Amino acid sequence: MTTSRSAGVPRSLAAGGISPACADLQLVNVRAARPVPGSPQLTLGCRPRKLTTVPEVAITSADATPAILSEFLSEDEPLLSARRNAEHAGGAVPVAPITGAALRFLAAAIGARSVVEIGTGCGTSGIWLLRGMRAGSVFTSVDVEPAHHRLARAAFTAAGFPAGRYRLISGRALEVLPRLADGAYDLVFCDADKREYPEYLAGALRLLRPGGIVAFDNAIWPDDSANPAHRDPDTAAIGQLRQQISADEDLIPLLLPIGGGLLAAVKRSG
Numbered sequence: 001m002t003t004s005r006s007a008g009v010p011r012s013l014a015a016g017g018i019s020p021a022c023a024d025l026q027l028v029n030v031r032a033a034r035p036v037p038g039s040p041q042l043t044l045g046c047r048p049r050k051l052t053t054v055p056e057v058a059i060t061s062a063d064a065t066p067a068i069l070s071e072f073l074s075e076d077e078p079l080l081s082a083r084r085n086a087e088h089a090g091g092a093v094p095v096a097p098i099t100g101a102a103l104r105f106l107a108a109a110i111g112a113r114s115v116v117e118i119g120t121g122c123g124t125s126g127i128w129l130l131r132g133m134r135a136g137s138v139f140t141s142v143d144v145e146p147a148h149h150r151l152a153r154a155a156f157t158a159a160g161f162p163a164g165r166y167r168l169i170s171g172r173a174l175e176v177l178p179r180l181a182d183g184a185y186d187l188v189f190c191d192a193d194k195r196e197y198p199e200y201l202a203g204a205l206r207l208l209r210p211g212g213i214v215a216f217d218n219a220i221w222p223d224d225s226a227n228p229a230h231r232d233p234d235t236a237a238i239g240q241l242r243q244q245i246s247a248d249e250d251l252i253p254l255l256l257p258i259g260g261g262l263l264a265a266v267k268r269s270g
Helices: 011-015 064-072 077-089 097-109 124-132 146-158 173-179 194-207 233-247
Strands: 042-044 047-049 114-118 138-143 166-170 185-190 208-216 251-256 262-267
Touching (some): 077 124, 077 146, 097 124, 097 185, 097 262, 114 173, 124 138, 138 173, 146 166, 173 194, 233 251
Parallel strands (some): 114 138, 138 166, 185 208
Antiparallel strands (some): 208 262, 251 262
């Protein structure tokens, strides 16, 4: 459960009559009947009360959370090797482990058989996606760098995936996507040129079946300028993407503050 103060109060709390100006939250270990250390206090209607509906300990310590995530999302040797290759190669930053786990979850949740990735990198995200896809499925990844495909192929082999489970296509995504079949894919993951994200969205929606998912990494891009006119092209394009997805009534969006920010959306209809 994630909580915040004032303007950041979850809708569920506001709907329950909690004033945003008064809603400071404290999570409690119900079994031990004591507050979780470091958590703020819950004020309902401006009267201090403790929230005691959490069945287990709610961890709010910023120091404890990374350790828990590291243990829960530990990566095996094929993933660690792919990360080392990315570091040595340069220019291809792999997805964070928690982002990879989210991608695996999405692929498994929809029983993905056909997935397209824009931006192969060195194979880290590909391994996560392949591990979530159904047996006998095919993973397609597009990248402009032949060296990335060479490293990704080695990573997939090390992870135990035969060559028939994936195909690697060299070229610019905006030139390759039109050659792929309409409505034939369950999931499209984009992690390449941020300035082309809005165009990737249009191509992805054409490729997806109804109920398919499009996802973008690095969707919460740091903006060092308060003046929109001075924003760099990457920041502007990512902002445009978020607006497009939010405004499209045919999409069910979700923005997760994990890794560099994972923006995903379900396509409602054809």
